Amino acid sequence: MKENDKNTMDRREFLKRLGIGTAAASAAVLATTGCGGKGSKAGTGGQGHESGEMTYRTNPTTGDRVSLLGFGMMRLPFIEGKEEIDQEMVNSLVDHALEHGVNYFDTSPAYCQGKSERATGIALKRHPRDKYFIATKLSNFASSTWSREASIEMYRNSFKELQVDYIDYMLLHGIGMGGMKEFEQRYIDNGILDFLMEERKAGRIRNLGFSYHGDVEVFDTMLARHDQYKWDFVQIQLNYMDWKYAKQINPRNTDAEYLYGELAKRGIPAVIMEPLLGGRLSNVPDNIVRMLKEREPERSVASWAFRFAGTFPDILTVLSGMTRMEHLQDNLDTYSPLDPLGDEELAFLQQAAAMMMEFDTIPCNDCKYCMPCPYGLDIPAILLHYNKCINEGNIPASRQDPNYRKARKAFLVGYDRSVPKLRQASHCIGCNQCSPHCPQGIMIPVEMQKIDKYVEKLKQETL
DSSP states (O other): OOHHHHHHHHHHHHHHHHTSOGGGGOTTSOEEESSOOTTOTTOOOSSOBTTBOOEEEEOTTTOOEEESEEEETTSOOBOTTSSSBOHHHHHHHHHHHHHTTOOEEEOOTTGGGGTHHHHHHHHHHTSOGGGOEEEEEEOOOSGGGOSHHHHHHHHHHHHHHHTOSOEEEEEEEEETTTHHHHHIIIIITTSHHHHHHHHHHHTSEEEEEEEEOSOHHHHHHHHHTHHHHOOSEEEEEOOTTHHHHHHHHOTTSOOHHHHHHHHHHTTOOEEEEOTTTTTGGGSOOHHHHHHHHHHOTTSOHHHHHHHHHHHSTTEEEEEEOOOSHHHHHHHHHHHTTBOOOOHHHHHHHHHHHHHHTTSOOOOOOOOOTTOSOTTOOOHHHHHHHHHHHHHTTOOOSSTTSTTHHHHHHHHHHHHHHHSOGGGSGGGOOOOOSSGGGOTTOOOHHHHHHHHHHHHHHHHHOOO
């Protein structure tokens, strides 16, 4: 038995012991390493990162050899002070990713204020079409886009923006967010799902799937109809917090252990989103940082989350929104090649997750679906600053706290640096146009009011 085969079998046995069952280690997605071989579409991507060669997984439907690290084009860099994507930086990131084996790029009409697809298309068009896979979505969230005509217009515009004549991976975007009725209005009643299946048959879509958030009834119903729709892949949120605690964090969500297990039983490859929980698993509480660094001093905190997501064998690719080159380089280190977690390390991460559940953070993933705010608030920046201060112990309850002076200063100074005053929580009027779009079910006006009251309290309190 080859070493790679032995490692794969060890992971399968571990997953079996976890209770996922032998189907979780099915041949649907086989772990491979190295650059693509002769005749392997989009699998050649360079000579590998300096630490080794990219790990690939194989899609059983099309035989695509997909890099285990996927590039999520949701958090692209913007030019400072402008509402304009830094195309030069995007080009550099895409070039470096392709050079080091990354070949899966995931975008959407909804990302980066509607500018992600165009930026992605410009960056990728400079390379041979057979060197990469493009994933995009039918993001018809707004009721004004639910009609057949509006949805088809959005679909066709994606081809124009991406400058392609076929799409490798097309997703129904965010099913479950509004429950079964909304799903049917977006995709069934208007005949759009039937239309997309015909587009797949015609070859303009190579793989058809969906991304899931929210109501598990929709997820279960779509898998129950797998024989009818023949899903080529499904995108789910998976990380070591959501594996067992997603439902505790937000009752609207479903634990990733269940989602992954249901896909694995059917041999449906999983594409992973939010392996870092919108960056929260790279900014964990200080005591968790110490735990991780004691075990692996040379590894980044974020690498633990990416190794967790990549360990499971029926995962096709793990998406990362890499805004800066150092993000990309760190992830290349993790997946070139992947060092999968063993059972003891997985148990250790579940211990860390249980400890993190003791912190009262707000489950914001920085997806920016709540944006733009009609009153100018930078909602994600406000929530992320609050979470950061919780993790760092800079949320003093009262002036009697020993570190009150230091924590108060860190919160207030950091708040003004992270969020311009005109975009802070004090400007929220409670219109609630944001909350219905939040995949995590956050009642955003409630949180804005809570944070604003806390800020005012800190400003008024002095020693």
